[in-house]
Amino acid sequence: MLPWTVLALLVPYVVAAPASSDCTGTISSLDDVTDAVECTTVNVNSFTVPAGETFTLSLLSGTTVNINGDIAFGNETWSGPLFEVKGDDITFNGNGYRFDGGGPYYWDGEGTDGGVTKPHPMMKVEISGTMTDVYVVNSPAQCFSVSNTGPLTLSDITVDNSQGNAANSASGSDPAGANTDGFDVAGSDLLITKSTVINQDDCLAINSGSNITFSDNSCADGHGISIGSISSDKTVSDVVISGNTVTNSQQALRIKSDADATDSSVSSVTYSNNKATGITKYGVLITQSYPDSVGTPGTGTTFSGISFTGGATTVAVESTAEMVAVDCGSGSCTGTWDWSDLTTSGGEDGAITNADISGFTQ
Numbered sequence: 001m002l003p004w005t006v007l008a009l010l011v012p013y014v015v016a017a018p019a020s021s022d023c024t025g026t027i028s029s030l031d032d033v034t035d036a037v038e039c040t041t042v043n044v045n046s047f048t049v050p051a052g053e054t055f056t057l058s059l060l061s062g063t064t065v066n067i068n069g070d071i072a073f074g075n076e077t078w079s080g081p082l083f084e085v086k087g088d089d090i091t092f093n094g095n096g097y098r099f100d101g102g103g104p105y106y107w108d109g110e111g112t113d114g115g116v117t118k119p120h121p122m123m124k125v126e127i128s129g130t131m132t133d134v135y136v137v138n139s140p141a142q143c144f145s146v147s148n149t150g151p152l153t154l155s156d157i158t159v160d161n162s163q164g165n166a167a168n169s170a171s172g173s174d175p176a177g178a179n180t181d182g183f184d185v186a187g188s189d190l191l192i193t194k195s196t197v198i199n200q201d202d203c204l205a206i207n208s209g210s211n212i213t214f215s216d217n218s219c220a221d222g223h224g225i226s227i228g229s230i231s232s233d234k235t236v237s238d239v240v241i242s243g244n245t246v247t248n249s250q251q252a253l254r255i256k257s258d259a260d261a262t263d264s265s266v267s268s269v270t271y272s273n274n275k276a277t278g279i280t281k282y283g284v285l286i287t288q289s290y291p292d293s294v295g296t297p298g299t300g301t302t303f304s305g306i307s308f309t310g311g312a313t314t315v316a317v318e319s320t321a322e323m324v325a326v327d328c329g330s331g332s333c334t335g336t337w338d339w340s341d342l343t344t345s346g347g348e349d350g351a352i353t354n355a356d357i358s359g360f361t362q
Ligand SMILES: *[C@@H]1O[C@H](CO)[C@@H](O)[C@H](O)[C@H]1NC(C)=O
Pocket: 048, 072, 073, 074, 075, 101, 102, 103, 104, 105
């Protein structure tokens, strides 16, 4: 028999022996989450997340998540988020099941600017890896917030807030849904592709980051594809917007910086092969006057190298809309602006201020 002193020495090794993560965890309620995320395969069954709680997945590196049923969220006026996923090298398979944010319960036409408190963002994504085939319906306000920890591809994502286009008893004559941004991005090395957004605000809004590609997506009914609004001390660089379709939206393509922003820049943005129709305010709007569309531009943000090259982008606007408006502060729009692959039609010429654009006339 071993003396007790030797046994005592062995105890820490037994206790510390790592549990294997090579297992499958199954989630059918929030009670299952803590144990399930100890495994590198996580299967999620259909369930309703209790009102006022976030469904958070803090995953081990290399985890595969399989959504195997619809997820609903209890209705309550609180700030959210409703769903959050974190981890590196994650494979997230949505399998087309629905995440239902219960938007109509909250919508009052005021979004996050007023009215009732709405949980937002609905879907907070802080992973690297891939996320595919996720179907989100009726986000209370902003839908996806993406701040990825490493290279990330989002593909075949749907944000369907079409129900928010109609007015309701709380919104008067305005659409009930508001500030229902599709993707709000603060991250680098990001590809968002083959996705669909039907909403009442920006389809995409890039707030900071580099090496961001938005390709082959469809945006409808909202405010179009945006970089910004850029606030102080933000950098956006190396953005490609290609092969997208924008329909029935206020703008098609927009870059906006806050008029009072300082020490910020947006550089190397390329638009190619996009197609927009039914644009009601501005086809292309590049402005340093935000929140005004065209106003008194600030000079604290530099926009450089904004180009329409590499394939025809066509923008058809309504007759009362402006085809292109560029509102730069003096000396704040720099570099080469080659717009030779942009064609606009249908509306009025907008003003182009403090920008040296080549290859394009409205
Ligand atoms: C929340 O309310 C909305 C709108 O009435 C409804 O569609 C949704 O099913 C509700 N969610 C739950 C979990 O009951």
